[in-house]
Amino acid sequence: xxxxxxxxxxxxxxxxxxxxxxxxxxxxxxxxxxxxxxxxxxxxxxxxxxxxxxxxxxxxxxxxxxxxxxxxxxxxxxxxxxxxxxxxxxxxxxxxxxxxxxxxxxxxxxxxxxxxxxxxxxxxxxxxxxxxxxxxx
Numbered sequence: 088x089x090x091x092x093x094x095x096x097x098x099x100x101x102x103x104x105x106x107x108x109x110x111x112x113x114x115x116x117x118x119x120x121x122x123x124x125x126x127x128x129x130x131x132x133x134x135x136x137x138x139x140x141x142x143x144x145x146x147x148x149x150x151x152x153x154x155x156x157x158x159x160x161x162x163x164x165x166x167x168x169x170x171x172x173x174x175x176x177x178x179x180x181x182x183x184x185x186x187x188x189x190x191x192x193x194x195x196x197x198x199x200x201x202x203x204x205x206x207x208x209x210x211x212x213x214x215x216x217x218x219x220x221x222x223x224x
Contacts, residue, residue: 098113111123136161136177138200138203146193156182158180159179
């Protein structure tokens with residue numbers, strides 16, 4: 088089980104604390120925030136691209152292929168009615184000397200992303216409210 092503590096440090100800022108990290112989010116000024124950090128949804132989208140990236144990086148490391156001139160361009164299309172995601176596109180850009188034989192495998196590697204798999208097979212959510220005293224009891 089992974090446990091995170093979500094705290095409210097001020098204005099529209101929300102932070103997630105886990106392991107030895109604190110991940111800060113904020114909202115744009117146009118939405119009442121201070122624009123000091125990415126919005127939560129932007130971090131969600133970044134997790135998709137970086138997750139695909141780690142699988143691609145691992146594939147290349149196993150084959151001693153350089154990733155120095157590689158990158159992923161991620162584009163998101165939203166639906167007009169509710170603004171929900173309609174399509175997420177990942178374009179894996181490789182240098183001209185990248186071996187042609189490995190290009191399909193890069194796509195397969197990106198498809199191994201666990202964040203993508205969670206979207207395709209969403210978990211059940213359980214949300215509850217618990218009253219606790221300031222001393223944590």
